[in-house]
Amino acid sequence: MSHLWLPFTQMRHFDEQARTFVRACGTVLEDARGRQVYDAVSSIWTTIHGHCHPRIVEAIARQAATLDHATLLGATNPVAEELAARLCAMAGMDRVFFASDGASAVEAAIKMALQYWQNAGQPHRTRFLRLSSAYHGDTIGAMSLSDIALFKSRFGSVTFETQGYDSAEPLGEDVAAVIVEPLIQAAAGMRLVPKEAYARLKGVEALIVCDEIATGFGRTGTMFAFEQIGVSPDIVCVGKGLTGGTMALSATLVGQSLYDVFLGAPDEFVHFLHGHSYAGNPIACAAALASLALFEEEGTLERAQGIARRSRAHLESLRAHPLVHDVRQAGTMLGIELRESLGRAVANALYDAGHFTRPIGDVIQFVPPLSSSDEEVDTFFESCLDTLSTTKPCHPELVACHPELVACHPELVEGRRTKK
Ligand SMILES: Cc1ncc(COP(=O)(O)O)c(C=O)c1O
CATH class of the missing domain: 3.40.640.10 (Type I PLP-dependent aspartate aminotransferase-like (Major domain))
Known part of the structure; x- marks a missing residue:
C-alpha cells in the first residue's frame, strides 16, 4: 500500500502501477512495468535538455x-x-x-x-x-x-x-x-x-x-x-x-x-x-x-525554435479534426483543446501509445523537452491523430447530465474507443 498523497490527484482511482516512474534518460521516462514513454509534458514544464543529462x-x-x-x-x-x-x-x-x-x-x-x-x-x-x-x-x-x-x-x-x-x-x-x-x-x-x-x-x-x-x-x-x-x-x-x-x-x-x-x-x-x-x-x-x-x-534556443516550427505544422492539421475545438501555441507550449470531455481518455490512450502528457481539463498539452528529436515530435502528433480517429464521441447526454460519473469512471469514456 502506498503512503503517498499526490498533488492534484484523485487517489481513489489512481492506477499506481501505470504511473510509477522508476528511471529516466533523455526525453524518455520508464515506468515500473518497464514501459518507456516520451515525456511530452517535460514533467510539467520543467525538463529542458532531457532527463539525467x-x-x-x-x-x-x-x-x-x-x-x-x-x-x-x-x-x-x-x-x-x-x-x-x-x-x-x-x-x-x-x-x-x-x-x-x-x-x-x-x-x-x-x-x-x-x-x-x-x-x-x-x-x-x-x-x-x-x-x-x-x-x-x-x-x-x-x-x-x-x-x-x-x-x-x-x-x-x-x-x-x-x-x-x-x-x-x-x-x-x-x-x-x-x-x-x-x-x-x-x-x-x-x-x-x-x-x-x-x-x-x-x-x-x-x-x-x-x-x-x-x-x-x-x-x-x-x-x-x-x-x-x-x-x-x-x-x-x-x-x-x-x-x-x-x-x-x-x-x-x-x-x-x-x-x-x-x-x-x-x-x-x-x-x-x-x-x-x-x-x-x-x-x-x-x-x-x-x-x-x-x-x-547544445544550441538549445535554436532547437526550441525548430521544435516550435515543426509542431506548428502538425497543430494546423489537428485544428480541422471534428473532435478538436481549438489549438494554441506559444513556442514549445502547445494545447489541443478537445470536444466532448475527451481530455482524460485521450491522454490515457496516448500513454498506451508511448507518450506521457497530463490533460488540463480537455486540453491535451504538448510541452516537449527542448532536446526532442524531429521524430519524437512527429510521432506524438501522429499518435494524437490515431487516437482521435479511434475515438467515438460519448453519448452527449452522459457527459451533459452526469459529468461526475464520467470524471470518476474514466473507463466509461475510454469505452468509446471502438477500433482498438
Ligand atoms: C506561471 C506559473 N507561475 C507559478 C507557478 C507555480 O510554480 P510551482 O508549481 O513550482 O510552485 C506555476 C506552476 O505551474 C506557473 O505555471
Whole structure:
C-alpha cells in the first residue's frame, strides 16, 4: 500500500502501477512495468535538455561533494553568486533573491512589492492586479494572484482580493504591483494572452512583475517570454526550468533601483524581511549553471525554435479534426483543446501509445523537452491523430447530465474507443 498523497490527484482511482516512474534518460521516462514513454509534458514544464543529462548530473555530484548546503541568511556561496550574476546578465536585471518552488518566488515578489512601497514612503500601495485566468501557484499569496476558480474558490477565507487589470479602469494609486504571465497562461489550458493586454502596462507607476516560471528558459523560443511582449519588468520570477528540470530552485530578480530602497542601517529594518531555509542551495545552483551552459553548448534556443516550427505544422492539421475545438501555441507550449470531455481518455490512450502528457481539463498539452528529436515530435502528433480517429464521441447526454460519473469512471469514456 502506498503512503503517498499526490498533488492534484484523485487517489481513489489512481492506477499506481501505470504511473510509477522508476528511471529516466533523455526525453524518455520508464515506468515500473518497464514501459518507456516520451515525456511530452517535460514533467510539467520543467525538463529542458532531457532527463539525467550527464553534464548536469556531473555538476550535481561534484557540488554535492564540495559544499552541499550553506544558508544564505547573512552568508553567501560562490555558486549562488555565479548563478545570480548569470541570471542578471541574461534577464537584464541586477539582483537575485533565491527561493525553491515557483510559488515561493511569487510569494517573495508579493512581499517585496509591499515592503518596497513601505520603504519608499507609499505604504498605501497594497493592491495587486493580475490577468484574468491567471495562475501563479498554490501558496496563499500566489493563489490570491490567481484567477482559476477550481484551484482557489474553496480557500477564499484565507486569500486576499486581487482584480483583473485587463478589465479595470486606469490603475489606481493604491496599486502595489501588476503581475502578468508573458505570452501564454499555461495552467489555464495554454491560453494565449493577446499582446494588447500588455500595452496598458506602459508607463504605469506600480511595479510590473513578469511570472516566467512556466515560460522561462527557452520555452517560447526566446530565453524569456517577456522579451516578446514589449514590457520592461521591475520583478521577474523564474523557477521550473531554471535547473534544467532537475532540482527545486526558483528566483525573484529585480533591478537596482528597487533593490536600493531596501538598503539602510541594520536597526532601520528596511532590509527584506523574508527567506527560506534552502534558498540558493549550492547543489541546485550548480545544476542551474550547468543547464545554462548547455543552452550555448547544445544550441538549445535554436532547437526550441525548430521544435516550435515543426509542431506548428502538425497543430494546423489537428485544428480541422471534428473532435478538436481549438489549438494554441506559444513556442514549445502547445494545447489541443478537445470536444466532448475527451481530455482524460485521450491522454490515457496516448500513454498506451508511448507518450506521457497530463490533460488540463480537455486540453491535451504538448510541452516537449527542448532536446526532442524531429521524430519524437512527429510521432506524438501522429499518435494524437490515431487516437482521435479511434475515438467515438460519448453519448452527449452522459457527459451533459452526469459529468461526475464520467470524471470518476474514466473507463466509461475510454469505452468509446471502438477500433482498438
Ligand atoms: C506561471 C506559473 N507561475 C507559478 C507557478 C507555480 O510554480 P510551482 O508549481 O513550482 O510552485 C506555476 C506552476 O505551474 C506557473 O505555471
